[in-house]
Every structure is written in C-alpha cells, then in structure tokens.
Amino acid sequence: MIVTVVPPVLIGVLYVVVMSLIREPHRRHLNAIMVAGAGAAYLSGGGLDGWEFVFTAAVTYCAYRGLESWTFVGVGWLLHTAWDVLHHLKGNPIVPFAHDSSLGCAICDPIIALWCFQGGPSLTDLIRSRWGPLNRSQGDAA
Template sequence: MLNHFFEGAGPIEIVAPVVVALILIALISLLKEPARQKFSAVFVAGAGAAYLSGGFGIWEFAFCALITFLAFRGLDSYRAIAIAWLLHTVWDFFHHLYGNPIIPFASTSSFGCAICDPVLALWYAFGAPSAWRLFKRARPEMSTAGAASDPHSNRRSVEGGRG
C-alpha cells in the first residue's frame, strides 16, 4: 500500500508541500493572538470541507462534521486544531489511494496535502508559536555606560534602598 502511495512522486512532490507548510506557518505567524488561533480554527474547518465531493459518499459528510467539531474546539485549543490536521492527513492518504484528488486536475494533490498537513499539525501541537520569534535577534545587553544613563537601573538607591 505504501509503495502505491509514493508511486509517481518525485522529490518535488515531497519537498514542495513542506515548503508550502512553512510558508503558511510564516504567514499565519504574522497574526497576533488571539486572531492567529481564531483564523487557524476557521482555516482547518475549510480544509475539512475540501473533499465533500471526493468519492467516499456519506463518509465525506461524517468527516466534515468531525472536522467542524474540532475546528469549533480549536477556537480555544490548539490541540484540537492539530488533531484536525492529523485527521485530514489520513483523509488525504485515502483520497490519494482510492478517492478523488483534492485538486481535480492535479493527480498528486492529495499526496502533497498528506505531506503538508502533518507539518502544520506539529506546529499547532506546539501551540502555534510565532515563526518570526525565531528570527528576531536578542536585544544586545546595555553596556555599563548605558546602564548609568538608564533611569530605572538605579531605582533602589534613588528610592532610599541599598544599591
């Protein structure tokens, strides 16, 4: 079954979805909390409805209902959003093997989605921290001269306490 899953997938079909996930993480990181969490819940709800005509009949509606419930829970819980993305990964896997691809004219689109989604799920499992924080440089420490000019650096002695 796994051999069939990777059939027709070259390096670009594996690397590109990871890059897409990292771009999404970077863009969503631009949102401040709580907007980041609210947007993420709505985003995963939309992903849950992507396969409504995907070839699995009534199961498509059951899956959509489950993801909608998790998206609602995701308004207050990043864990629920992570679980929803992991379930979507499983749904992508089955669609790639047996159903219709998520993008009808791109036969490996469900495969790509199955690669992208767990990267998103991992990020959400860690609480969706801002990716931009990783790139911010730590503020340089003030020198002794800078500390002397800082009005708060000598607060205890000014207020009558010991320095």
Template sequence: MQYVAPIGVGLLYAFLMSLIREPHRRRFNAIMVAGAGAAYLSGGGLGGWEFAFTVVATYVAYRGLESWTFIGIAWLLHTAWDIVHHIKGNPIIPFLHTSSLGCAICDPVIALWCFAGGKTPRELVEWGIPRESEIHPRSAPHHR
C-alpha cells in the same frame, strides 16, 4: 520536488499565519482547518463518509477556537483523509492526480506548528533557547 514543495507550502502557511496577531491567529486557523475539513465534499468520492468526516473535522476545529492542540489534531485528521483519497484515486484537486498526496505532506507541517502553539518565527526561536535560569539554576533553599 513533488515531496519537497508541500513542505515549503506548509512552512509558508505557518509563516504567513504568524503575521496575524493573537488571539485572532488561533481563531482564524480554526476556521481555516474547518474549511479544509469540508474540502472533499464536492467530490464525494467516499459517499456518506464525506459528511461523517466533515462533522468530526468541524467539531475538532470548533474546539480549536480555544486550543492550538485541537487545531493540530484537525490538521492530522485531514492528513489521514488526504491519504485515503490519494489511495482511492480521488484527489482533492480533480485535475492534479497527486494533489491529495501533496496535501498529506503539507498538513503535518502545519500541525507541528499548531502543536508548538502557533508561534511566530521569533517566538519559536526564543522558545527553543534555554533561559539563563534554566542553564544555571539557583540553588533551592534547604529546608530542615
């Protein structure tokens, strides 16, 4: 359950965020990942590296104000930071030893949703269904 629940959390996050209309959805998610980038600051388990990571994460989140790809990259950066903290034994939630591991499992799920453009569930389904014109493309006119 420790490995499955974080996937559910990531899916739930994507579903709830998809209820926000665009362009607000993308901007709100950029702000969310910027906050996640600063989540470890209060613990300070990696000293000055915490500040360096926060600077990088903030820049990438800022670029995410206009790009779902950058939001996805920011979530993957946070995943890497979660793994470092899990290995070091300095979890994101001090009283939950595996919280950084859970976060490292959850964050890539959110990143995948971002790389897909932060679409609603309906848009994702429609996006995955080929259009009639893609199934039976019309013959291209012949040029002589």
C-alpha cells in the same frame, strides 16, 4: 520524488510563516477556520460517499474546539492528513486535475499540525526567545 515532496513542504512552511505574522488570539481563531474549510474540501466529489459528511462533522468539531485550543486545531490537521492519504489511495484527488494533489496535501498538513501542537507560536517571537538571550549575553561580555 523531490517534485512530489518539496513543494508541499514549502507550502506548509510558508503557511506557518504567514500565519505566525498574525497576532493572538486571532491567529488561533483563523487557523480553526482554516482547518474547518480543509475538512469540507472533499465534499463536492471526494468519492467516499456519505463518509465525506461524517469526516466533515469530525473536523468541524475539532475546529470549534480549536477556537480555544491549539491542540484541537492540530488534531484537525492530522485528521485531514489521514483523509488525504485515503483519498490518494481510494478516492478522488483534492484538486481534480492534479492526480497527486491529495498526497501533496498529506505531506503539507503534518507540518502545520506540528506547529499547532507547539501552540502556533509567532516565528519572530520564537527566534527572539531562542537567540535573543544569546545575543544579549554576547553583548554583555563585550
């Protein structure tokens, strides 16, 4: 269980950390492109026939809207999560030689989606805003 859960969680966190180093609006634009690519990941053999094209079109729409909205990027990642679960149960894995790869992707994607629903903040800005005033107020008291 740990081997199945921990690596995808770490990958999701690493994705957020690396992406948060990119300045806005480029960070949102790149994430829209990334979710569009994820939406097409199963096209070459996902095993769900024509539904693969329907899904890709839906995520492409989210990605296009995501160029201007973090919410749509997050929705795209959640759609991909559901698609990963479906592939884990009924279709082919996202990585053909790794049986549980779709399950891993389904664990990783919601981490990215949650970050997107928060507006894809820079983690350094988030840390400064959370603990910066605390540090300043302690310094003022000295």
